[in-house]
Amino acid sequence: MFAKIYSAAVFGVDAYEVEIEVNSAGGLPAIVVVGLPDAAVKESKDRVTTAVSNSGYYWPRGRTTVNLAPADIKKEGPSFDLPIALGMIACSQEADTTEFSDYSFVGELALNGAVRAVKGVLPVAIEARRRR
Secondary structure (H helix, E strand, O other): OEEEEEEEEEEOOEEEEEEEEEEEEOOOOEEEEEOOEOHHHHHHHHHHHHHHHHOOOOOOOOEEEEEEEOOOOOEOOHHHHHHHHHHHHHHOOOOOOHHHHHOEOOOEEOOOOOEEOOOOHHHHHHHHHHHO
């Protein structure tokens, strides 16, 4: 199963669009994050899995690959937690994400599934408005 969720990352005072592509396939259970993530983004898989589980959703079975595109730009911070979680929920076929292409999502997730504020929301909102 495949899902694409849009987000944005802050670079200085500007933001640029990031596509979160999530693919769930057969194989041994694993979560791999690619696309030049920093340590906080790599750690997001632990926050996201716990938050999704504690929110009553199921995690996709097998190997799950999360691609943060474009791959040549470093992604920093926990703001990708929410879009990664939405992609995972879509891959487990527990949510319909067909309308998600009209929106950009940012947010850090608490372990109980609550969404926490992140820095740099104004440039992200401006970029989302420009793109959507």
